[in-house]
Amino acid sequence: MNKLRGIIVNFVVIRLRTLKSLFLTTLKFTNMLTQKIQDALNNQVNAEIWSAYLYLSMSCYFENEGYAGIANWFKVQWKEELDHAEIFMNYINSRSGRVELKAIDAVPTEWKSILDAFEATLEHEQKVTAMINDIYSLAEAEKDYATRDRLNWFVSEQVEEEESARAIIDKVKMVGDNGMGRYMIDQELGARTYAAPSPLTAAED
Ligand code: MG
Numbered sequence: 033m034n035k036l037r038g039i040i041v042n043f044v045v046i047r048l049r050t051l052k053s054l055f056l057t058t059l060k061f062t063n064m065l066t067q068k069i070q071d072a073l074n075n076q077v078n079a080e081i082w083s084a085y086l087y088l089s090m091s092c093y094f095e096n097e098g099y100a101g102i103a104n105w106f107k108v109q110w111k112e113e114l115d116h117a118e119i120f121m122n123y124i125n126s127r128s129g130r131v132e133l134k135a136i137d138a139v140p141t142e143w144k145s146i147l148d149a150f151e152a153t154l155e156h157e158q159k160v161t162a163m164i165n166d167i168y169s170l171a172e173a174e175k176d177y178a179t180r181d182r183l184n185w186f187v188s189e190q191v192e193e194e195e196s197a198r199a200i201i202d203k204v205k206m207v208g209d210n211g212m213g214r215y216m217i218d219q220e221l222g223a224r225t226y227a228a229p230s231p232l233t234a235a236e237d
Pocket of ligand 1: 116
């Protein structure tokens with residue numbers, strides 16, 4: 033009798049284990065990124081690192097030109113772009129995806145003027161906004177609402193990126209060739225400080 037009971041218990045345990053592993057496999061499968069979304073996110077990681085590289089180049093250029101404040105502003109910008117890349121990498125990992133770090137293209141090394149650099153910044157951020165919007169549309173098409181949700185932070189962030197570049201462009205245009213005006217802009221941009229973005233600080237909790 034005991035032997036029979038043992039056989040039945042073993043049978044039930046094996047059945048339950050099979051069901052559990054089947055359930056976990058299904059769960060993992062449904063949580064996985066589609067190839068299209070994973071590719072788009074990996075492209076975005078590359079674009080964010082390229083952005084970081086671009087702003088680092090601008091920072092070095094202005095340091096060399098004697099504008100320590102503008103150099104500081106772009107250095108903070110450089111760190112923020114690396115953070116953007118990290119947020120995307122963390123997200124890919126959290127969905128059991130594969131992060132693919134690709135080659136980073138070379139960036140420009142000089143600009144005609146302060147205005148030229150900030151206009152290039154605005155133009156670049158507008159391109160990034162379009163890229164984020166494209167992934168957002170793809171996430172909706174693929175019914176990947178978790179990715180869409182993660183992108184919401186970036187949608188707001190891009191509004192800020194474009195707004196701050198535009199505000200600096202307005203000031204640079206306002207002062208024109210006035211040396212004192214340029215000095216004051218350099219002082220103002222020198223006051224910018226770096227703070228880790230909320231998706232990264234929240235992840236550390
Ligand atoms: Mg960015």
